[in-house]
Amino acid sequence: MTGPLQIVLGTISVLFLIVSSVLAYRAVRAMVRIIRTGQPDGTRFGPVKSRLKTLAIESLGHTRMLKWSAIGAAHWFVFVGFYGLFLTLVEAFGEVWNPAFHLPLIGEWSLWNLFADIIGTGTILGILYLIYRRQKDHPRRQGRKSRFAGTNEGRGYFVEAVVLTVGVAILLIRALKVSSDLTDAPAWSHPISGALAAILPDSPDLLTVVAFVKIVVSLTWLVVISRILNMGVAWHRFSAFFNIYFKREDDGTVALGPLQPMTSGGKPIDFEDPGEDDVFGRGKIEDFTWKGMLDFTTCTECGRCQSQCPAWNTGKPLSPKMVIMDLRDHLYAKAPTCSARRRRPRRRRTTTSSSPPTSRPGRRATPASRGPTTRRRTGRWSARSRRAGSSTPTSCGAARAAAPAWSSARSTSSTSTTSWTCAATRC
Ligand code: HEM
Ligand code: SF4
Known part of the structure; x- marks a missing residue:
């Protein structure tokens, strides 16, 4: 089944995978480094068991998001589809070389096929609903009252388009396997793609092309987010898990109640006898803790905080x-x-902490004044x-x-x- 089309598209896919993996690795490394520049906040690591339990409940169960009923349900399918159907991306790398390729062990397993059919369809319907809601709540309709007022909508559209394209590609590939007679899985295990197969041709080459499109779109998304680290609507699908795990209360309750003591360098400030180097409050970005930086990174720009804010609403x-x-x-x-x-090195630190780094004492950094290092x-x-x-x-x-x-x-x-x-x- 492997012809010139498969060889060309397969080779491009592998090369693209290598490039995008390198970029993604560098992006994650940079992001971790950046978040680690934050002030210490050592109280958030344990107890591991209870934090993992909260993580599992809040992410898999979507306990917070399901409060928004339809949006939460739609998001759940997109969420489960992203991780649950990751193996369909792995399979696509095989299908682009050989349209008859199946994942080893589970590829022809009925339950896997049923899962992929249902969650693949759920992903498409879920993202269609989220697209609809973004348009319904759009500032062009609701003006300042819109929760999306001030949100970077272009990034939202990009993320939605990628999810929709990948979801459609998953179903099309499965349907083409049926229409091209390339699967032995029973008909009940692919109810939706099986029905779609009725209107599709018997064309293994078309299957290769769709698998290629799926790969290119997925990897393009990876490259784009690797170049835009402040794209919270995309990055949150990785960072939100850390965000939940490291939440303030280790028993999973919400971070309400009395104000926390003011800290400097991770330690509470003694107001009777503050240390010479103690920093009060947050005057510059480095004064935030790493958890604060993780929180900024994870913001999806959904605007729910804005829509609840009395200042904004007045x-x-x-x-x-x-x-x-x-x-x-x-x-x-x-x-x-x-x-x-x-x-x-320490001897090269020449500025006060509130100024950008300089190469000589007392001078503000400009592109020209910064030293070669x-x-x-x-x-x-x-x-x-x-x-x-x-x-x-x-x-x-x-x-x-x-x-x-x-x-x-x-x-x-x-x-x-x-x-x-x-x-x-x-x-
Ligand atoms: C526990 C992990 C996650 C949490 C807490 C979370 C939370 C959120 C929130 C609060 C929003 C804004 C929803 C709105 O605008 O109404 C959102 C949007 C979104 N999330 Fe997640 N998310 C998580 C994981 C994921 C994952 C794994 C994916 C994988 C695809 C994903 C995909 C999306 C998409 C595509 C949007 C944009 C929806 C739109 O265009 O309105 N999320 N997420
Ligand atoms: S801070 Fe939270 S509620 Fe506010 S826009 Fe960002 S994700 Fe939404």
Whole structure:
């Protein structure tokens, strides 16, 4: 069954896999490094058993999201489809070379086939519903009242398009296996794709092409998110698990109740006799704990906090969502300088902690004034930093004049909560 078409598309798939895996590895490594620049918060690791239990209940059971009924149910299918049908991506790498390929051991197993059919269909219906809701709640319809006001909608569309395309490809591949007589699984194990097969041709080559499209779309998604670390709507599907595991209360209850003691460097501040180096509050992004940074990273920009916020709902330019988005964007724009400063030998540390790193005492860093070491260490990042800084309005006044009300609100909220100099745009 392997002809020239299979050889060409199979080779491209393997090469693309290698490139995207390298980029993804580097992105994850960078993200972990960035989050580790946060202040310590040592209380969140144990007890492992109870934290794992909460993780399993809240993620698999979607106990929080199902409070939003239909959206929670739709998201559950997309969620289960992403991890549960990961093996269909592995199988696609075989199918692109040989359309008759099945996963070893489980490929022809009826229960696996039934699972793939049901969850594949659920993924398509789930994402269609989420697409519908994003349009129904769109700012163009609801204006400032929309929970998506200020959200980066383009990223949401991209993520939705990828999920939909991959879901459709999964069903099409299964249906083409039936129509091309390439499966021995019983008919009851593929009820939906079996019905779809009735309108599809007997064409193993078409199966190869669909498998190729599935691979290319999945890997393109991987490459895009590897280049955009502040794309919470995509990254949350990995980071949300850590977010739940490391939640404040180890028994799984919500983080409400009395205020936590103010800490500096992970230790509570003694207000009677504060340490000389104690930092009060958060004046710059490095003052946040690593958990705070993980929280920023995981924000999906769903706008639920914004829609509950009394300030936002009474017309004030303050939105919790936009504060979180700005902090996240600023973190990923500034992180290269923070990471470089962390790694640089002590004698080269020449600035106060509130200023960007410099190569000489008393001088602010500019591209020209930074020494060769700094330039080398941060150069790899500069394009991304610029992108992160330019893609969204920040405290640097990058909001465009014609931006809608919530964009300028976003800029205002950032300014009002931060006092740093943006490392990305250097303004
Ligand atoms: C425990 C893990 C997860 C949690 C807590 C979580 C939470 C959320 C939340 C709160 C939203 C916003 C929903 C809304 O706008 O109404 C969202 C959106 C989304 N999630 Fe997750 N998620 C998780 C894992 C995943 C996984 C594994 C996937 C895999 C595909 C995924 C895919 C999506 C997509 C595609 C959207 C965007 C939906 C839209 O366009 O409106 N999530 N998620
Ligand atoms: S911070 Fe707000 S916008 Fe972000 S995920 Fe949480 S509720 Fe949604």
